[in-house]
Amino acid sequence: MAELLYRLGRFAARRAWLVVSAWLVVLVAVGGAFAAFGGTLTTAITIPGTPTAEVTDRLQAEFPDAAGGTGTVVLHTTDGTELSETQRAELVDVFDEVSGVEGVNAVVDPFAVQAQLAEQQARIDDGRAQIENGREQIAAGQEQLDAAREQLDAGQAQLDAAVAQADAAGLLAQAQPQLDAQQAELDAARAELDAQAAELERQAAELEAGSEELELGAAQLDLAGGIRTVSEDGSAATATVQFAEPTYEVLAETKESVVEAFEDNPVDGVEVDFSSEITQSVANIAGASEIVGLAVAVVVLIVMLGTLVAAGLPIVSALVGVAVGALGAMALSGTVEMISVTPVLGLMLGLAVGIDYSLFILNRHRRQLRDGMELHESIGLATGTSGNAVVFAGLTVLIALLALNVTGIDFLGLMGTVAAGCIAVAVLVAITLMPALLGLVGRRVLPRRQRGARQHVRRTKAVREMSTGAAILSLVVGIAALVVIALPALDMRLGLPDGSSEPVDSTQYQAYSVVEEKFGAGQNGPLLVVTDVPDGYAGTEVAAFQVAVGQEIAALDDVVAVAPIGTSQDQTIAAFQVVPADGPSSESTEELVHTLRGLSITGEPGVELGVAGAASGNIDISEKLADALPTYLAVVIGLSLIILVLVFRSILVPIIATGGFILSVFAAFGGITAIYQWGWLGEIFGVHQPGPVLSFLPTILIGVLFGLAMDYQLFLVSGMREAYVHGTPARAAVIEGRRAGRAVVTAAAIIMVSVFGGFMFSHMAMIRPIGFGLAFGVLVDAFVVRMLIVPALMHLAGDRAWWLPRWLDRILPDVDVEGAALERRHHVAGEPDAVGTPDVANAGEVTSHGR
Incomplete structure (x- = not known):
């Protein structure tokens, strides 16, 4: 592999414009594919086979009137006064227009309902x-x-x-x-x-029958007494848009047409806001905060490399890579159901690793140029050595992301596949476009003062071993800190964001807030409850059954109101709208869903309740994801052990690395829980209403952090192994390896934290915790686990760290990740030790590994 990459790098450097042109053609092609085939992204998440999905499918087949999705339009006066008759009349005209939108069955007039x-x-x-x-x-x-x-x-x-x-x-x-x-x-x-x-008896019987029917109607009206469509002060109203398709199948064009109808017909003095069920489509996948994060990475590169040309190359190559990857993913959105987070995750990862991978090759090349190596030879050798490590590092991330498909959850598997595709593109760009760009800029990647004659190589002094006391102290402090940070994870609750977590200035948040204030939080997430009508029931028996079921439901804690929606045409299914006391992402609503599904109706043995609706669907999806998490974690840990045994030819090193990865993951979980669920530092991170942790975030975090942690492990511990196999005592090799690799890990971590950190303030509510989780996870893994805990454990283990059974040593292939064999084959006379692990911290210093 290293020799192949060496030749590829030399070819790209010598035929730079050909390679650049080829990537431009690819970029134009995927851009054209996106323009031709791209669809619309959505934040609606579905998982087939959940209880909610099963109820929805049955309703769609047997009770279509109750199966259609709904969205809420919140209307309120700008000055808080009661809606006037004129305003109401104008709004009714708008309702009529929206009712004519294709895909909309009707708009429920709140004034008529009241x-x-x-x-x-x-x-x-x-x-x-x-x-x-x-x-x-x-x-x-x-x-x-x-x-x-x-x-x-x-x-x-x-x-x-x-x-x-x-x-x-x-x-x-x-x-x-x-x-x-x-x-x-x-x-x-x-x-x-x-x-x-x-006759008198007949009249009395009719009267009593009418009385019974009347009382059943009164009972139904009383059950629904807590549901209002116009607020008590008359300043706000909620119009329900009834779609023809289920919630998660409503076309984005239909929702956009609904919004346009209201925006094109404004009513003086009335503000219109839309619930998240209507405004789920996403117009763009990046905003200002993401650009700020990229700008921080640029500043870091300029400070680190000392020249604008050198700093710009990793940015350019990463931008080309993410453009190809993101546009390619978006081109699939027209044929594959894709949630908004899918291409954003690919964008986030592709940008971060794209910069880092290009930087690894760039710095190897810069150091070799300083040592006097010929330009094209240096580019080829940098691609064959550091590029080889980049390919391996990219494969670890790619494997971890593709492993998301083992969860059996379609949208999560698609997210992993798209992100893996973006990683693959980033690797290809790093080993092809980056060498071409290096060939074009020549020696301008170096500061002016370093472009002349060969720089003198400054040898590092003999290293001293870490003291055992210092190792124990580092280990105890590092592990204790991570355990404390991870403690909030014990209280982590998974869920999906609702309107309350959207940006304060968004229409979703405004709609949620007005409904909560004027009508109660529960009306932001009503539940759809269905049950089978017992055989043989007809007429008033069905109505009596509805009332009996409704009263049983209303008697539950945290139920504000129950509105019987009606029965199917053959009177075999009865449906109810249940308004909980709290919002859709609250713990009480989650408990209520489970209580309803296990409720036994008095006097009606065998009657079971099914629950559907957006709130119920989010709860089911979160539980399904939580159930898949342990399996995925086990798969990733297994992959970690296998890969590291193969690379480092050791049993203990993989165990140490994997244990550190687990600490990093749970520390990241703890930080996410403290901020997004508990609300700590909420003002800083834009958390105005804490709620459950994004349900698929832990799974995504495990996959991504695994790949990145293995990158850091590779660049840090490979130096230790190289020093050890060249005769350096095990404990001294720990210090030498850390010194050799810390610059690479530091640079990569700072850039990744900068890029991921930009997504912490994204305009998309689902992206914010992902950005924080990745940034925080990288931070603790790089600077606490890899820099502090791993070296301490390696010191305490000594020679035992590198023990491997002989039988296993014989069957394991020799994985030359850093291309040491390639270095020996292309060794330039008079340049010993000039092509070791890149030290990005010192522009004029080369670190020897004892070769």
Whole structure:
């Protein structure tokens, strides 16, 4: 590999314009592909097979009216006064226009809904009064019937007495016709009374049936009493946009058309804000803060390298690499469902490692030029040695990112694949475009004072071993510090951001805040609860069942209101809107979802509840990601051990490196939890409302930090191993290796922290914690784990650090990561030790490894 890279570097340097032109062609091609095939990014995240997804799929098939996604438009007066009739009328006209947007089923008019609720309550009150009046009338009629029956009974008694007297007097035959006529009159009257009684009973039954139906309606209205569409003071209203497709399948064009309809028809004195379900599409993947981070990296390079030309080369090559990688990823967004974080992660990583990888080659080349090596030979040798290490370092990051596919979570696997593609492009740029650029600028990569004759090589003095006491102190202090930092991770709770975590000046945050203030936090994330209607239920039985279920739900803690949405056309599924007490990302809402799924309905054995909706979906996704985390961590740790055993031919060194990686990861988790979940230093990092940690952040962080930690381990410990195999005592080799590699690790870490740090203040809420986590993780891994803990452990281990069983030593291939064999083959007479590990901290000094 090293020889191949050497030849590639020399070719690129000699045919510089050809290589540069080729990359320009590639850049134009991916740009054209993006323009032709690129789609729109979204922040909507879905995972098939979760309980929410299963409920949504079933509703879409059997109850489509309840399956469509919804978004909230928040309308509020700019001065806080009540919405006027004129403003309301103009808004209704806008609602009508939005209802005509393709992909929108309807817009629920909040004013009409509130009026209907008031009208329903009035009808219920009027119906109750009518029923009470009817009961009074029935009671009066019953009294009249009872009085008439008493009169008939009295007449019957008189007639019976007359019959008896006539019979006793022997006059019955003569009086019989008259008596029969009287009996017929009494029988007819009794029949009439019986008919009237039957009618009265029928009316009473109808009245009671109407009363039951009315009370069921009243019960449903009472359950939904906490749901309002117009605030109590009349200054705000929420219009619900009902989409034809489920929440996560609504086209970005549909959402944009909804926003445009409101923006194109402004209502004087009314401000319009949109929930995150409507404004999920992302117009761009980078903002001002990311540029600031890049500017910091430029300053670091200028200070480090001492010349603008040299500082500009890594930036140019990295920008070309991320442009190719990011545009290539965006070109896929038209055919592959891609969340906004996917290309941003590739941009973030590609920019950071692209600068670092180019810097490694650049500094090796600069030092060789200072030692008098011919230009093209120096470029080739730098590409074959440092470039070889770059390829290996890139492969470790690439493998860790591709391993995200083992989680079985599609969007996470796609993120890893796209990021891995950007890393691969960064490596290709470093070993092809960078040598070409070095060939074009020639010796201008050196400060003017160093462009003349060969610089004298200043040898390092003999190193002294670290004292055992200092090693123990470093180890204890380093581990204790990381453990303390990691402690908040014990309380880490995963979730997805809602409107409260968006920038304060964003429409999502404004919409969330107005709803929370005017209607209650729970209305920012209502739950959709569904259940099967028992077989054989019909009519009022179904309504009674809905009320029974609704009352059971309403009796739960943290439930503000329950609104029965209705039943499917065949009356087999009933749906409810449940408004929790707190916001969608709160712990109480998460507990409520689990409680609802396990709720047993009194008197309805076997009835189970399903929960869907955006809040429920976010909870399920976070739990699925949390479940996949241990598996992925185990895979990464296994990869770490295998790769490091292969590189360092040792058992203990990989264990030390992997243990340090775990410490770095959990320290990063702790820092993220303290800031983004607990709210510590929130004003500095723009955390105005703490919440759960981004659910896929731990998994992403593990993959990325693994790759970067292995880079640092390589550049630091390889110097120790090289010194040791050339005869330096093990403990002295630790100091020599750290001295040789610390400049590289320091430079890489500072640049990566600068680039990642720029994303901590991104305009995208999901990117901020990722930027912080990567920046903080790199910081602690480079300066605490690799610079402090690893050397201390290596010192304490001594010769045992490099022990490897003989049988394993025989079967392991010889991985010449730094291209030592290439150096020997292309060694330039009179230049011993001039091509060792690059020391980016000292422009005029070369460090010897004892070769």
